[in-house]
Amino acid sequence: MKIKEKETKLEKFICEKEELIQKTKQNETTEKDYLYEATVIDPEIKKLKNQIKLLKYxxxxxxxxxxxxxxxxxSVCFGGKKNLKHDIEAYRYKRRRRKEGRGSIGMDINRDHIALAEIDRKGNLVKTWRIPVKERGARNQRKIIFLVIHA
Known part of the structure; x- marks a missing residue:
């Protein structure tokens, strides 16, 4: 609906411009007509064309x-404890197996915090921690503390 309104406005301005062009061809144009075309009609046509393009997009x-x-x-999600009421032992066995196994812990040491992440044996993220580290002392002391943490 907005597009049609903008297009009708555009058509009106284009008709006005064509009338001014006809006046120019007949040498009946004035400076006032030229200024009206240059300062009002042309920018309005440009603005309306841009608005129409954006609305269509x-x-x-x-x-x-x-x-x-x-x-x-x-999307549908199947699974969970409530769907295994008939076979709760199988659910518990699978859950224990998930908790067991060999996972890994990743550590990221930054200037203001230490970040830890635990993954299970399949590579799924299990838990994350963030330990803030407060900066104290001179730069050399911070360096020593950082080296002790790395070691």
């Missing part, structure tokens, strides 16, 4: 989003 983008949403299958 937004419209096509929203249509594409709608199509993608309609094509995408709805």
């Amino acid at each position: 937004r419209l096509t983008r929203e249509k594409q989003k709608k199509e993608r949403y309609m094509e995408r299958p709805k």
Whole structure:
């Protein structure tokens, strides 16, 4: 609806400009007409064309989003303890196996904090920690503390 309104306004301004062009061809134009065309009509035409272009772009983008949403299958999550009421022992066994196994701990030492992350044997993130480190003392002392933490 906005696009049609803008297009009708644009058509009106284009008609006005064509009338002024006809006046110019007949040598009936004045300085006032020229200034009106240069300061009002031309910028307004340019502005309306840009607004129409942006509205059309937004419209096509929203249509594409709608199509993608309609094509995408709805996601469903299966599993969990409530679905295994009949076989709770299998659930507990799998849960214990998940907790066991060989995981890893990653450590990232930064100037203001130490970050730790634990992953399980399959590479899934289990837990993260962030330990703040307060800077105290002179630069040399901070260097020594940093080296002690690294060692």
